[in-house]
Amino acid sequence: MVKRWAVFSITFFFIYFLFLIDWNPYINHHDTYKITKSTSHSKTIRIINRHQTKYKLNCFNGSHTKTCPKDDSLVHAFHQDHQHSSSSSSSFTCPEYFRWIHEDLKPWNNTGITREMMERGLNISQLRISIIKGKAYVEVYGGSYQTRDLYTVWGIVQLLRLYPGRVPDLELLFETGDATVLDKQQFRRLTPPPIFSYCGQKDSLDIVFPDWSYWGWAETAIKPWEKVLKDIKESSKKIKWKDRIPYAFWKGNSYLSYARRTLRTCNVTDEQDWNTRVYSVNWNNETLQGFKNTKLEDQCTHRYKIYVEGISWSVSEKYILACDSMTMFIKPTYYDFFSRSLVPYKHFWPISNKSICEDIKYAVDWGNAHPEKAKAIGREGTRFVEENVKMMFVYDYMLHLLIEYAKLLRFEPTIHPDAVEVCSENLACPKGGLWKKFMVDSMVKSPSHTPPCTMFSPYDKQ
Ligand SMILES: *[C@@H]1O[C@H](CO)[C@@H](O)[C@H](O)[C@H]1NC(C)=O
Ligand SMILES: *[C@@H]1O[C@H](CO)[C@@H](O)[C@H](O)[C@H]1NC(C)=O
Ligand SMILES: *[C@@H]1O[C@H](CO)[C@@H](O)[C@H](O)[C@H]1NC(C)=O
Ligand SMILES: *[C@@H]1O[C@H](CO)[C@@H](O)[C@H](O)[C@H]1NC(C)=O
Ligand SMILES: *[C@@H]1O[C@H](CO)[C@@H](O)[C@H](O)[C@H]1NC(C)=O
Numbered sequence: 526m527v528k529r530w531a532v533f534s535i536t537f538f539f540i541y542f543l544f545l546i547d548w549n550p551y552i553n554h555h556d557t558y559k560i561t562k563s564t565s566h567s568k569t570i571r572i573i574n575r576h577q578t579k580y581k582l583n584c585f586n587g588s589h590t591k592t593c594p595k596d597d598s599l600v601h602a603f604h605q606d607h608q609h610s611s612s613s614s615s616s617f618t619c620p621e622y623f624r625w626i627h628e629d630l631k632p633w634n635n636t637g638i639t640r641e642m643m644e645r646g647l648n649i650s651q652l653r654i655s656i657i658k659g660k661a662y663v664e665v666y667g668g669s670y671q672t673r674d675l676y677t678v679w680g681i682v683q684l685l686r687l688y689p690g691r692v693p694d695l696e697l698l699f700e701t702g703d704a705t706v707l708d709k710q711q712f713r714r715l716t717p718p719p720i721f722s723y724c725g726q727k728d729s730l731d732i733v734f735p736d737w738s739y740w741g742w743a744e745t746a747i748k749p750w751e752k753v754l755k756d757i758k759e760s761s762k763k764i765k766w767k768d769r770i771p772y773a774f775w776k777g778n779s780y781l782s783y784a785r786r787t788l789r790t791c792n793v794t795d796e797q798d799w800n801t802r803v804y805s806v807n808w809n810n811e812t813l814q815g816f817k818n819t820k821l822e823d824q825c826t827h828r829y830k831i832y833v834e835g836i837s838w839s840v841s842e843k844y845i846l847a848c849d850s851m852t853m854f855i856k857p858t859y860y861d862f863f864s865r866s867l868v869p870y871k872h873f874w875p876i877s878n879k880s881i882c883e884d885i886k887y888a889v890d891w892g893n894a895h896p897e898k899a900k901a902i903g904r905e906g907t908r909f910v911e912e913n914v915k916m917m918f919v920y921d922y923m924l925h926l927l928i929e930y931a932k933l934l935r936f937e938p939t940i941h942p943d944a945v946e947v948c949s950e951n952l953a954c955p956k957g958g959l960w961k962k963f964m965v966d967s968m969v970k971s972p973s974h975t976p977p978c979t980m981f982s983p984y985d986k987q
């Protein structure tokens with residue numbers, strides 16, 4: 526597995542030297558214990574000062590680092606947190622969309638998940654990930670597009686660093702393609718194998734998990750989400766809503782779906798103006814030109830932005846919503862982990878997939894006639910991603926999903942013979958270029974100072 530991923534880094538070796546990498550070979554951990562007196566109970570309590578556990582990227586054998594460091598601050602942090610805080614919970618509740626975790630796991634609620642069920646999913650997934658005592662082991666038996674698999678595993682490894690001691694032992698299967706793989710119809714009698722995917726739809730039973738782009742999408746030079754969100758926010762401040770171009774904007778690969786091809790026909794011509802401005806991206810050309818025309822932070826120039834699916838859900842959704850422009854959703858078929866909680870006319874304006882040009886034209890005219898209302902929908906959409914989908918909640922979602930999922934397992938999770946232990950070192954150290962930069966940039970540098978948000982029970986009503 527490590528070998529296959531290494532191919533990408535060689536291809537892009539040429540930009541490697543551009544990036545500053547932390548090569549410090551020493552792990553720096555000095556957890557300290559403070560003894561403080563509690564005034565109310567005059568009892569001595571011990572506080573673990575977890576602020577001071579610092580993880581470094583310990584490339585102990587440079588780009589040949591193929592194994593995980595032995596003296597690992599993660600192991601240290603794992604044991605501490607396991608003893609002291611794995612049951613403590615936070616005073617703030619999770620965002621509303623965390624409820625979907627229960628929904629996604631429902632197919633196994635009565636039966637649990639047996640090893641036999643898992644094995645049936647091996648031919649429709651690409652990765653098997655085991656988490657045992659806070660460490661991750663991965664077996665790759667199918668090909669993934671670009672480096673989705675690498676970045677997905679990277680995200681899980683970072684979760685283990687953020688919440689040491691909290692992720693239970695488990696095994697899971699991951700499907701890294703665009704489409705969903707578990708068809709509801711097919712599993713009316715048989716309990717489906719549990720498969721994690723990046724998206725779901727009303728006719729599927731896939732368990733939805735955050736996609737790779739939260740840690741960066743190197744092939745398209747899209748930075749890790751935390752950084753993109755900051756950049757978009759910065760640049761979005763520069764043009765006030767009323768000063769933005771009063772049309773609906775979309776930019777992307779036009780040929781991936783029927784809806785996108787239709788959207789192209791809504792572009793302005795000498796004869797017709799549907800209030801729509803469409804810009805096609807050819808990623809091959811952009812790669813050669815250094816992606817200067819596809820910077821997400823330069824795309825908050827219009828009052829309205831369009832979200833349209835490609836082959837399935839699109840990672841662009843969160844970037845589009847973040848612009849402070851009113852987002853129009855061309856009726857999507859798929860959902861990702863948070864989009865089921867977006868509310869029409871509050872966070873976005875819905876566009877029918879049957880009359881795309883007409884609906885967009887109508888919505889733009891409406892918005893320009895009701896600027897305060899249109900602006901407010903834009904603001905609400907942006908607030909949703911800024912507050913509810915910030916990186917800390919992405920990790921919290923992963924954590925709570927894995928905790929609930931692990932409760933369903935009816936077998937002892939194990940490390941399979943073909944699995945390789947993965948850690949930040951053997952994932953990032955052999956890489957170069959943007960692949961490495963995005964991993965270093967999105968690396969969790971210390972355990973969370975706060976417990977994760979408090980999860981709803983399935984019975985809580987809103
Ligand atoms: C470091 O990498 C070299 C080259 O692959 C290898 O020969 C050597 O055994 C490695 N050393 C360690 C400590 O892993
Ligand atoms: C799971 O099953 C239990 C009974 O075994 C039931 O009380 C609970 O509501 C179910 N949860 C969901 C999310 O359906
Ligand atoms: C996967 O294997 C199961 C048997 O374990 C079989 O029923 C199913 O048709 C296979 N699916 C695919 C897509 O090959
Ligand atoms: C849509 O129209 C704009 C403005 O005329 C033009 O710049 C752009 O290239 C057109 N897009 C496509 C995909 O033809
Ligand atoms: C991409 O490059 C090809 C030629 O290499 C050119 O024909 C095409 O118009 C370009 N596409 C875009 C969207 O710029």
Ligand SMILES: *[C@@H]1O[C@H](CO)[C@@H](O)[C@H](O)[C@H]1NC(C)=O
Nearest residue numbers: 783784856857858877878879
């Ligand atoms: C519109 O979306 C529905 C499902 O949401 C789909 O069944 C239908 O084929 C779509 N129609 C077009 C024209 O894309």
